[in-house]
Amino acid sequence: LFSAIELAPRDPILGLNEAFNADPRTDKVNLGVGVYFNEAGKIPLMKAVATAEQLHQQAQAARGYLPIEGVPSYSSAVQKQLFGADSGLLAKGLVVTAQSIGGTGALKLGADFIRTLDSSGVVAISNPSWENHRALFTAAGYQVQDYRYYDPASHGLDLAGMLADLEALPERSVLVLHACCHNPTGVDLTPADWAQVIALVERKQHIAFLDIAYQGFGDGIEEDAVAVRMFADSGLNFFVSSSFSKSFSFYGERVGALSVVSSSAQEAERVLSQVKRVIRTNYSNPPTHGATIVSTVLNTPELNAMWQQELAEMRNRIKSMRELMVQQLKDKGARQDFSFVTGQCGMFSYSGLSADQVERLRAEFGIYAVSTGRICVAALNLNNINAVTDAIVAVSGT
Ligand code: PMP
Numbered sequence: 001l002f003s004a005i006e007l008a009p010r011d012p013i014l015g016l017n018e019a020f021n022a023d024p025r026t027d028k029v030n031l032g033v034g035v036y037f038n039e040a041g042k043i044p045l046m047k048a049v050a051t052a053e054q055l056h057q058q059a060q061a062a063r064g065y066l067p068i069e070g071v072p073s074y075s076s077a078v079q080k081q082l083f084g085a086d087s088g089l090l091a092k093g094l095v096v097t098a099q100s101i102g103g104t105g106a107l108k109l110g111a112d113f114i115r116t117l118d119s120s121g122v123v124a125i126s127n128p129s130w131e132n133h134r135a136l137f138t139a140a141g142y143q144v145q146d147y148r149y150y151d152p153a154s155h156g157l158d159l160a161g162m163l164a165d166l167e168a169l170p171e172r173s174v175l176v177l178h179a180c181c182h183n184p185t186g187v188d189l190t191p192a193d194w195a196q197v198i199a200l201v202e203r204k205q206h207i208a209f210l211d212i213a214y215q216g217f218g219d220g221i222e223e224d225a226v227a228v229r230m231f232a233d234s235g236l237n238f239f240v241s242s243s244f245s246k247s248f249s250f251y252g253e254r255v256g257a258l259s260v261v262s263s264s265a266q267e268a269e270r271v272l273s274q275v276k277r278v279i280r281t282n283y284s285n286p287p288t289h290g291a292t293i294v295s296t297v298l299n300t301p302e303l304n305a306m307w308q309q310e311l312a313e314m315r316n317r318i319k320s321m322r323e324l325m326v327q328q329l330k331d332k333g334a335r336q337d338f339s340f341v342t343g344q345c346g347m348f349s350y351s352g353l354s355a356d357q358v359e360r361l362r363a364e365f366g367i368y369a370v371s372t373g374r375i376c377v378a379a380l381n382l383n384n385i386n387a388v389t390d391a392i393v394a395v396s397g398t
Pocket of ligand 1: 034101102103104105130178183211213243244245251254255256
């Protein structure tokens with residue numbers, strides 16, 4: 001049965017982690033990861049989460065099956081965070097939300113559901129994008145195309161290229177749009193840019209699928225929702241995949257959600273019934289623990305305030321690492337201008353380092369980054385940043 005089976009290619013980022021773990025150097029630094037590390041270089045367990053878990057443990061709740069669409073109080077908290085507590089869409093019942101196995105699961109649920117609709121069968125993803133977008137939508141039966149996004153010359157957005165490519169797609173194509181903190185570049189659209197994208201989506205009848213995996217890592221929970229809120233105000237039907245992996249430091253708990261915006265409450269009910277069918281035929285119903293904890297934190301004012309405070313500290317720590325990195329590179333006389341790094345958003349930076357420079361960082365200094373030059377700014381701290389900037393200067397010249 002398996003004699004002709006080929007070895008599947010290794011996931012490039014997980015492969016990088018394996019190489020990092022096998023490296024015997026004690027001063028090695030892993031900037032290739034996609035997780036937030038605190039100042040001590042550890043994945044934090046947030047206090048709000050630990051408190052909610054204690055409460056949950058004391059309650060000794062039974063573990064019956066959840067409804068197919070998940071914990072109801074979780075879904076309503078997700079909706080408020082995405083659309084705003086006073087959203088007219090929520091008041092009118094236009095949004096339905098299903099708990100999912102992380103943000104990845106939300107993308108797959110949406111992809112499978114959209115396949116049953118009248119779409120072009122084409123999905124467009126940004127160039128570059130989170131590497132799983134292409135694989136996931138290909139596996140779900142779509143033809144995947146790129147749209148221009150990142151301009152290496154300016155280290156910013158190629159808005160004209162993006163709009164031209166979205167325009168050239170067949171009508172009713174699915175557009176995967178990073179709502180904030182673009183992975184891997186850290187380059188986001190401004191509200192004015194979003195307005196142009198929304199007008200194009202409407203004219204071409206494209207199906208917008210907003211992927212928001214880093215809400216709260218850019219400028220704040222409300223600020224980072226601007227794209228979602230603008231789409232909500234447009235009156236369009238659209239999809240949102242969201243995740244608490246990063247904002248709750250909850251990676252392994254797999255807590256995400258798929259939200260769908262419809263035109264009427266009746267339509268929304270029918271949409272949810274179909275999303276539930278996708279869930280039922282895949283894994284029947286979601287797990288209890290993670291979403292219950294997130295729901296407890298978001299729906300308990302003191303815990304919510306505690307979580308927001310912790311998230312703000314994480315966000316500010318990343319910002320301060322961006323500033324320190326740029327300052328040190330400048331002070332150390334780096335030939336390349338890295339000042340664009342402070343304008344990027346979220347956990348990542350497309351550092352502008354070439355594949356060769358990244359390879360030298362690994363071989364000569366034990367500093368691991370993705371070959372595209374993506375570095376995780378959240379993996380920098382006061383203990384390792386000096387060594388990192390020394391090494392960058394060494395490989396990029398003075
Ligand atoms: N979308 C983007 C843009 C991401 O970066 C990630 C996680 N790296 C995901 C979705 C998936 O998130 P999760 O780990 O919650 O499945």
